[in-house]
Amino acid sequence: MASTTTETMVKMVETLPPELHERVLEHMREFIEDILEDAKWNESFAKSQSKLAAAASQARKEIAQGKAVPLDHEKL
16 A cells, blocks of 8 residues: 555656656656665664674774784785
8 A cells, every 4th residue: 555655756746747757757766776775785884883893993902012004005
């Protein structure tokens, strides 16, 4: 069952000239894809927080012990 918002959006698109329908729907498709991609990224990032914190802790430890060396951009 479509929500009121969905029904409103459909009605809005239907009021447009036919030549604009595909253009609007393409923009909506891209927008939805972007939202879904952001949601995947956020979920992945949330799952990796403990690993990132551990890596940062290890890096700080190595810096304090003098084991870390500055990055040489010329060697990249």
